[in-house]
Each structure stands twice: as structure tokens, then as C-alpha cells.
Amino acid sequence: MSVPSAPRPAWSEAFTAGTLPRVPAIAPLDxxxxxxxxxxxxxxxxxxxxxxxxxxIDAGHPAVGQVHGYVAITADAxxxxxxxxxxxxxDYGHGTACAGIIRALAPECELYSVKVLGADLTGRxxxxxxxxxxxxxRGMQVGNLSLSTxxxxxxxxxxxxxxxxxxxxxxxVCAANNTARPSYPSLYSTVLSVAAHExxxxxxxxxxxxxxxxxxxxGLDVPxxxxxxxxxxxxxxxxxxPHIAGIVxxxxxxxxxxxxxQVKTVLRALATNAASExxxxxxx
Amino acid sequence: xxxxxxxxxxxxxxxxEDLAFLAELRVALGSAAAVGALxxxxxxxxxxxxxxxxxxxxxxxxxxALFLVDQERRLLTFDVVIGKTAATMRGTSFPLGHGxxxxxxxxxxxxxxxxxxxxxxxxxxxxxxxxYFPTTILAVPVTGGDGTVLGVLELLDRQGQxxxxxxxxxxxxxxxxxxxxxxxxxxxxxxLAGLVGRALAALGGLPAPVEHLIRERSAGFAAAxxxxxxxxxxxELAELVATVADGSPAAHDACADILRAFARYGDAAxxxxxxxxRLL
Numbered sequence: 001m002s003v004p005s006a007p008r009p010a011w012s013e014a015f016t017a018g019t020l021p022r023v024p025a026i027a028p029l030d031x032x033x034x035x036x037x038x039x040x041x042x043x044x045x046x047x048x049x050x051x052x053x054x055x056x057i058d059a060g061h062p063a064v065g066q067v068h069g070y071v072a073i074t075a076d077a078x079x080x081x082x083x084x085x086x087x088x089x090x091d092y093g094h095g096t097a098c099a100g101i102i103r104a105l106a107p108e109c110e111l112y113s114v115k116v117l118g119a120d121l122t123g124r125x126x127x128x129x130x131x132x133x134x135x136x137x138r139g140m141q142v143g144n145l146s147l148s149t150x151x152x153x154x155x156x157x158x159x160x161x162x163x164x165x166x167x168x169x170x171x172x173v174c175a176a177n178n179t180a181r182p183s184y185p186s187l188y189s190t191v192l193s194v195a196a197h198e199x200x201x202x203x204x205x206x207x208x209x210x211x212x213x214x215x216x217x218x219g220l221d222v223p224x225x226x227x228x229x230x231x232x233x234x235x236x237x238x239x240x241x242p243h244i245a246g247i248v249x250x251x252x253x254x255x256x257x258x259x260x261x262q263v264k265t266v267l268r269a270l271a272t273n274a275a276s277e278x279x280x281x282x283x284x
Numbered sequence: 285x286x287x288x289x290x291x292x293x294x295x296x297x298x299x300x301e302d303l304a305f306l307a308e309l310r311v312a313l314g315s316a317a318a319v320g321a322l323x324x325x326x327x328x329x330x331x332x333x334x335x336x337x338x339x340x341x342x343x344x345x346x347x348x349a350l351f352l353v354d355q356e357r358r359l360l361t362f363d364v365v366i367g368k369t370a371a372t373m374r375g376t377s378f379p380l381g382h383g384x385x386x387x388x389x390x391x392x393x394x395x396x397x398x399x400x401x402x403x404x405x406x407x408x409x410x411x412x413x414x415x416y417f418p419t420t421i422l423a424v425p426v427t428g429g430d431g432t433v434l435g436v437l438e439l440l441d442r443q444g445q446x447x448x449x450x451x452x453x454x455x456x457x458x459x460x461x462x463x464x465x466x467x468x469x470x471x472x473x474x475x476l477a478g479l480v481g482r483a484l485a486a487l488g489g490l491p492a493p494v495e496h497l498i499r500e501r502s503a504g505f506a507a508a509x510x511x512x513x514x515x516x517x518x519x520e521l522a523e524l525v526a527t528v529a530d531g532s533p534a535a536h537d538a539c540a541d542i543l544r545a546f547a548r549y550g551d552a553a554x555x556x557x558x559x560x561x562r563l564l
Contacts, residue, residue, distance in 0.1 A: 013454060055387070092387045093403075117390045119381030120358055121433060124390065147391040150431030153492055178394050179457045181427050196450055220450055221398050232403050235396035235448065 014208045015197035015216030023209050023268070025276035032276050034269040040250035045106025048249045048256070050142045051135035052102070052242075053128070054095030056088050057113040063100035063225035064111070069138075072115040073130050075123030081130050088115055093226040097234065098146050098242040100225030105202060105246025106253060112140060117147060125154045132161045132185075136170060141252055143172040144245040145191075146238035148183035158184040166190040171252075171263050173245040175237040176213040187212045192248070192264065196220055196240040199272075205244060207271035215267060217243035332466050336364045336437070339459040343452045345439035347416060349373070350426070350463060351385050352435040360385055360436065367440070369414040376413065384423050385436040392433060394424040394457060398447035416440070422448035426460045426467065434467050 014020060025031065035041075049068070059067040072084045090096045090113075099111050116131035128149055135143050143165065149158070162185045165172050172191040177183030186193045189212070196219020197206055206216040219240030226232040248263055258266070268274055332350060340348040347367030351360040354377060361377040380386045388395055397403065400421050411417045418440035426435040437460045442448050528539040 013450075016450075055391070091382045092390075094387055094391060117387075119379060119386075121353060121380065121390060124433075147393060149392060150427045150433075152431055154431075175393055177392060178454060179425075179427065180461060181429075181431065183392065198450065221447060226403060230402060232400075233398035233447070235398070235450065235453065236394055238391065238393045238395060 014210060014213065015195055015206055020197075020206055020216070020273055021209060023207055023271070023274045025269075025274055027276075029265055030269050030274065030276050032278055034266055036270055039266050039270060040247070040254050043106070043250040043254035045109035045246070045249035045253035048106065048109045048142060048253050049112060049140045050102055050106070050109050050144065050245065050249055051112045051114050051138075051140035052095050052098050052144045053114040053116055053131045053135060054090075054098055054144070054146060055092040055117040056090035056095045056115040057099045057111065058090045058093075058096040058225075058227070058229070059087065059113075061096050061100065061225045061229050063231070064096060064103055066111070067099070067113050068110040069112045070115070071113075071131070071134055072118075073127050073134065074118065074120070075127050075130075077122075079123060079126060081126065083130075083134070088113065090115075090227070091119070092117065093232070094146065094238065097224035097226060097232075097239060098144050098245075101202070101222070101239065101242035102144065102246040102249060105243070106249035109142075109249045109253070112138075125149045125151050125157075129154065129157050129161060132158070132165070132172075136161065136165050136168060141170060141256075142245055142249050143170060144242050145172055145174040145185065146241045148175060148177050148186050150177070150181045150183055152182065154184055155182075159188060161185070162188045162190045166260050169257065169259050171248050171260050173241055173248060175241040178237060190260065192244055192260075192267070194241045194244045195237045196235065202243055203247065204272045205247065205267070206273045207268045214264070215244050215271075216240065219243075329470075332463060332470075333364045333366070335459055335462050335466065337366055339437070339456060340366055340439055342459075343422070343439055343448070343455055344443040345422075345441055346443065347418065347440035349438050350435055351389075351438065352467075353389060353433055360389060363435065367416075369416045373414050378413070384421050385438055388423040388425050388436045389433050392425050392427070394422075394453050396420070396422045396448040396453060420447045422452055422456055424453065424456045424460045426463050428464055428468055434464055437463055 027033065056072070057064060057067050059065075067087070070085055070087050072086075072088045074082050074084075076082065094117065095113060095115070099113075102109065103111065112135070114131040114135055116127045128147065132143065132145070162172060172185065174186040174191045174193050176186045176193050176195045178195070185191050192215060193211070193213045194215045194217055195208075195213045197216035198220045199206075199216075199218050202218055204218075208214055208216060217240040219237055220235050221233050222235070222239045223231055224234050224239055244267070247267070251263060251266060252258060336348050336350050340346070347369060349362055349366070349369075350364040352363045353359075354361055358380055359377040360380060362373045362375060365373045380389060384395060384397060384400075398420055400418050420442045421438065421440055422442070423436050423438040425433050426437055428434045437456060439448070439456065442452070525539070525543075528535055
């Protein structure tokens, strides 16, 4: 029943135009050296394995195309985990929306659906953790996590998994939660935490110099793939997250083997609010 | 349940002191359950409705609802509903597994939709039940202090602008935090298992597996108390008293007089052949 006494962290508020400060372009780690062309010019994310840890993916949706692999994870009454690697769909539309955004940014990446969101709230935390562990152990190269848990008793487990991913050079792109309550794994320093900003360009993103939420990407009125091969206009950090995941996928498609800290360095250099004067004058 | 109790007794080595302590604890917790029933009366419910209505005024929306996660964790129930759908929807449930509210509950993420009428699935769910087909939706999770999802707070059909924006989302999240506090306040008084678990956990500094074991055991213990016939009768009476206390002062006074009379006759009634027994 305790209420956090600290001021409410302003996750997506930080990215509001007028609030977000410009961050200094620090040569040579800025857009004059690390150009967009260098970073992902010409890349389609070819062959990069992206795990969408979510509600499933509808592979029949035209915005998604092929899904390379599946696992649906559930927990029974005794917290025993069950893994089903047969193809599955998406009852919520959420995972499909994320897949569509990533597919649009990295057309030749390999999408994997790790279905951890279902019709049940019990076992939610352990199923989510199991999905993340599966992705790490199966050699995924990017994780999209448009979900989170607030359970303090999962802090340690997710921290360990986030560290494991970090040391294996797997960027975990996680949606911030937008409340004053903790949300894991989005608050860890080892992940790329994302909140929504009001921009519309899918290839423009911001860097927040006051973390824990480090990146802002389009998350307001985003047209997304949805249920029954349809589409919907949606708002939330859930939809900003795959924008960053898609860009990271393109980056790794051109420069496989980058560490997570290198990925973050590139993103900071190319953030809209970190543009050097030259780049701003040239009009990126 | 009796089996669990005797197992507990065995685990405590069955010493006379331990058994006496357990008996006292049982009585104390039974009383706590009764007090909880009294405290759980309408004031908390009124405040919840007020929070939802305020949210719907501040973020202008003609319709809104607070869904609560059902105990079994597979349902969402309309706890507070405002607007046209209030009368028909209050108290109805629908399964998790699809829909915006369900998605918010399982993902822990806030979501807004600008063109819900284009969502092919929505028509089959709540909208079909309620007869109300929203165009714009804003839904945020209501999360307890321990991180569990207690429910979902939802507003429909934003007025004054085409759809809900990020500022609306942040603002509704603030209201959701208030709702969470109220729900936990209400829950603390009605859940004996929660009360026992929290009391024991307040000992503090326990390793997670031990705390988990204590919560499990205390839930079983509390369930046994709540199932006990005397406790159930006490709680039932307490709930009736709460209803009367909510009414007029005259009704309250009459009820108090009747209860005092019964209490005085209580001992007499337990004697066989008493006047009261013959009367009844």
C-alpha cells in the first residue's frame, strides 16, 4: 500500500516538444562520423533474428509476411512451464502491430513470435521471464518487449536476464510503462527503454539525457497492423518500442556483432535532438 | 480445511502453548474479518466512482469504466461504469484473452485507439454486449503496490479533440494510481488472507522463498477461518450492521436496541427451557 513519495517520473512527458533538451553532439561520436548512411544505409536487416515477446503474431497479415519461428509459453497451476513451438496466431493484435512496424523498417529480418501474453494473468511474470530466456538461449539478436511487469519479486530475475542479454550482445528494446510504479525490465540500464513521442517520421527518434527512459520514437496515432488482417490507429509506448527495434535491426544487419553499448552510442549520435550543426544545416 | 488445521497443529509441535496461541489467533482473525466487513462498506465504492467520474470530466469523455481483475485471473468485471452503458454493464464480466482492456491488463502497457470502429474484433465483445460502439478508447492499467494488475481504467469517446493523446494517457495513469490506492484500501479490509500475509511479512527481512511459503500458509489458514461457520455468521451480521449504519440514525438506533436486547438474552437463551427459547 506504499505510494512512492518521489515525484512521478515523466516518461513520455520527457519527449514532449519543448521539454526535450538538445543534447551536445560529441565528436567523433556524433552524426558527422557516425552517419545514417554508415549506420544502416542500404540495410534491410537481412537475416537478423528478432524476437517479438508479446501476444503472438498473425503471419497472414500482409504487413508482417513470414514468421520464422514460434514458441507459445504457458504456466500451469503449479507454475510449471509449457512450451509449444507450433505456429500460433494473435488474439490481441498487439504482437502483430509490433511485427508490422519492425517489418516495415527492416524488410528482410527474421521475425520470431514468443507468445507470452494470453488469456490469463496468473503466472504472467514467470511466463514473461521464460520467453525472454528462450529468446536469449535461442540466439535471437534483437528483442522487442512491448510489455512489462511491476512485480518487485521479479526484479532480480529480470535483472539477471537483462544482464545475460547484454553480455551476449542482444539489445532488448523495452516499452516504458508511463506510471510511477516500477516496471521491469524497462528501467534497467542494460536495456534500450523507449517511450512515445509525438513525431510521425518512423526513422526519427530522440535521446533523453535524463534516463531511465532513453529513447523516444513515434507512438502517437500510429497506423498499425491489427486483428483479422486489418489495421488500427494506436497510441502508446508499445508502438514506439518496435520503431527503435526496427532501426536497431537495420543497424545490426549492416554491422552484425555490435555490442549493446555500441548500439546505444550509434543511436545517441543519430538522435534528432543530438544533431550536429552541420547535420541540422544539411537537413537530415 | 480441518485437515489443514490439524497439520498446522502438528507442525507447531502440538505443544499446549502453541495450540492455545493458535486458538487465540483464530478468534482474533475472525474478529478482524468481521471488522473488515464493516469497514468495506460503500464509502470506498463511492470514492472509486468519484475518481472515475472526475477522470471522465478532466479528460472529457461521456463513457468510462473501471474493470477489476477477477480472482481467478481470467475475467475482467465492470466495477464502476459511467455513461449510457452504466445500467446494463455494471457487474458484468467478460473473459481476458482479447479486447483492449484485456490487452492492457496482460501487457501492463497503456494504450489508446483512435478508430475503434475499425477494429473488427471489438464489435463482438463489450460493444456488442453494451450496445455502445466507441470510436476512441483510452485504457490504462491499475497496478497495486506489489506490482500485480488489479484492473483497467478506461475512457471512451474523447470530446474536444479527435482522439486521446499522450498527455491524456499520462493524466489517466495518475488517476489509475489513486484507484489502485483505493482498491488496496478496500482489499486490505476484506481479504483476511491479505491481512494475515501482510502482518507476517511485516516481520521483514525474510528471504523471498520463506516469504512465499508464509503467504501460502497464511492464505490456507485464513481460508480455514473464513470458512468457519461462526466466522461466517459474524461476518454476515457485520455486513447487515454496516447496511443499517449507512441508513438513517433512527434505523441505526432501532437496530442497536434490538441487538442489545438479543445480547442480554444471549446467555439466557443458551439455557435449555429458557423463556426466549419457548418464545422462539
